[in-house]
Amino acid sequence: MQITVDDIQKFGINDFLGKDFECKCGKIHSVKLDNLIIEEGAIEKLPMVLKNFGYKNVFLVADNNTYDAAGREVEKILISAGFFIEKLIYERAYELVPDEVAIGEFLVSYNKKMEVILTVGSGVLNDISKYMSFMLDIPSIVVATAPSMDGYASSISALMLKDTKISVQSTPPKAIIGDIDILRKAPMDMILAGFGDMLGKYSALRDWKLANIVIGEYYCDVVKNMIELSVNRCAAEVNLLAKRDGDAVGHLMEGLMIVGIAMSFVGNSRPASGAEHHMSHFWELSFLMEGRKAIPHGIKVGIATFIINNIANKFIEMDIDFENIGDDLKILDRDKWKNEINRVYKKAAPEILSLNDGNIDDMVEDRKSRQIVIRDNWEDIVHVIREFPDADKIQMLLKRAGIPIRPQDVGIDREMVQDAILYAKELRQKYTILQLLGDMGLLKYFAYMDGLY
Ligand SMILES: [Zn+2]
Ligand SMILES: [Zn+2]
The missing domain is CATH 1.20.1090.10 (Dehydroquinate synthase-like - alpha domain)
Structure with a gap:
């Protein structure tokens, strides 16, 4: 065209x-992005998006803030639609840092039966998930919780390794869900x-x-x-x-x-x-x-x-x-x-x-x-x-x-x-x-x- x-x-x-x-x-x-939904109530379409890709076992990744903002609701929607969920909720008193500890927590919580990473979050969580998607060779989908940056679909993640900020190769998500009801409350x-x-x-x-x-x-x-x-x-x-x-x-x-x-x-x-x-x-x-x-x-x-x-x-x-x-x-x-x-x-x-x-x-x-x-x-x-x-x-x-x-x-x-x-x-x-x-x-x-x- x-x-x-x-x-x-x-x-x-x-x-x-x-x-x-x-x-x-x-x-x-x-662009290598299959699905992008930005509208009010967009998370209601998540079961359909996952079904279209053929995924049933979902690894939900969030932190305590984003779980409260949207993760819990997303989990409820998916469980009632018959999906199998395992989750990792990063508990942090301060900001989550995309470092060796966060990557380690991801690895010990992840189970090989999972077919897709479902990230609920913005910058840092997205950086971790895109990197793990690349390293573990499984796809990811993101439910955005804030309109805070332009890197949701990028193939680069910014990590903090050995106390230094570095850019690493990553796999961008297959779908990005921007629910305006969630985004406006960021x-x-x-x-x-x-x-x-x-x-x-x-x-x-x-x-x-x-x-x-x-x-x-x-x-x-x-x-x-x-x-x-x-x-x-x-x-x-x-x-x-x-x-x-x-x-x-x-x-x-x-x-x-x-x-x-x-x-x-x-x-x-x-x-x-x-x-x-x-x-x-x-x-x-x-x-x-x-x-x-x-x-x-x-x-x-x-x-x-x-x-x-x-x-x-x-x-x-x-x-x-x-x-x-x-x-x-x-x-x-x-x-x-x-x-x-x-x-x-x-x-x-x-x-x-x-x-x-x-x-x-x-x-x-x-x-x-x-x-x-x-x-x-x-x-x-x-x-x-x-x-x-x-x-x-x-x-x-x-x-x-x-x-x-x-x-x-x-x-x-x-x-x-x-x-x-x-x-x-x-x-x-x-x-x-x-x-x-x-x-x-x-x-x-x-x-x-x-x-x-
Ligand atoms: Zn051109
Ligand atoms: Zn920028």
């Missing part, structure tokens, strides 16, 4: 499933986190197009539009979302799912994550190393989106002299850079250094050639940055949702913001506006600028 930007406007979320789309970008887009900070993560797509999509212009990275307009339409709808409904309105919560969940589908279409996280996510990951790592309680992912992404959009807006207003770009770019002082990486990344520094291990002369040469591309495409770059909401609009949306706007409101101090602007880009090999500013010798200028946030 052919797909174009115009088609996308008419698509409902289920139209994206179970097909191969021949796209004008040259790729065939498809803790408000989880709903807001989902909204913040969605707002971050404005920055991620801009970075994707910039990478397309500057380094010729693959880009698809259809996928970009899929995501943009969803974010725009969530942004338009922000006041309703703050009141837990069912339609707004449902559309947020749909938006997060569409982002997940978009990532499958492209084969990586490019359309969903850019500089705003790198800054968020950087802060997450800093908090982890200092033993501080984590801030919800989407809240950090929302704050970073505001800062990075403010930088982008100010950047295109500058009068840039392309003939005299910063002297520090002519020689890269590798030792100085290494010291800085050791200072900000501490025990994670060796990994970051090896990820960025390039020949220094190549780096200088590459940078020079990118500066020429940036100069020659300056009008397009300005146009791309203007195309997305500016910092004022992002600030207004965060305020209306009730998300803190200033990093200091959530305990991220000035130095952590400066270091994120300067060194968060080293976390991933991905071209974003932070790399672009680095190419232009402007990172320090923005990192130490007053009145940015």
Whole structure:
């Protein structure tokens, strides 16, 4: 089936499933997700979904919170429909951590007769179940309990092994059930986190197009539009979302799912994550190393989106002299850079250094050639940055949702913001506006600028 930007406007979320789309970008887009139900009372359809797959023996996985929120009800529905249930309910006084203990508990509770893992939860539980689904080679289905993140359908899980956060290969669920009656009762900070993560797509999509212009990275307009339409709808409904309105919560969940589908279409996280996510990951790592309680992912992404959009807006207003770009770019002082990486990344520094291990002369040469591309495409770059909401609009949306706007409101101090602007880009090999500013010798200028946030 052919797909174009115009088609996308008419698509409902289920139209994206179970097909191969021949796209004008040259790729065939498809997603490995069989079933997605987002509606009020969706858990009533669970027996039918399980029957269609032919499963009878169900291993239900939840924690004490999600069992209360939805697990008990799901169990009741399935038992009265004649299913055989065994369950693992993680009992935790604080947050569940996806570590060796949680994986061990899963293994000792699991019995080989079980045909499917039924996860009742959101981020962490989903991470554990998708990983176990991969390791034990049995399918999983998830009943989502919060519209808090875009990773429900991703094939990567984030685990905490040996006290370090790592990404591992996982098997995405075969079906995702989003019952709006359950989702709208989720803790408000989880709903807001989902909204913040969605707002971050404005920055991620801009970075994707910039990478397309500057380094010729693959880009698809259809996928970009899929995501943009969803974010725009969530942004338009922000006041309703703050009141837990069912339609707004449902559309947020749909938006997060569409982002997940978009990532499958492209084969990586490019359309969903850019500089705003790198800054968020950087802060997450800093908090982890200092033993501080984590801030919800989407809240950090929302704050970073505001800062990075403010930088982008100010950047295109500058009068840039392309003939005299910063002297520090002519020689890269590798030792100085290494010291800085050791200072900000501490025990994670060796990994970051090896990820960025390039020949220094190549780096200088590459940078020079990118500066020429940036100069020659300056009008397009300005146009791309203007195309997305500016910092004022992002600030207004965060305020209306009730998300803190200033990093200091959530305990991220000035130095952590400066270091994120300067060194968060080293976390991933991905071209974003932070790399672009680095190419232009402007990172320090923005990192130490007053009145940015
Ligand atoms: Zn495409
Ligand atoms: Zn995210």
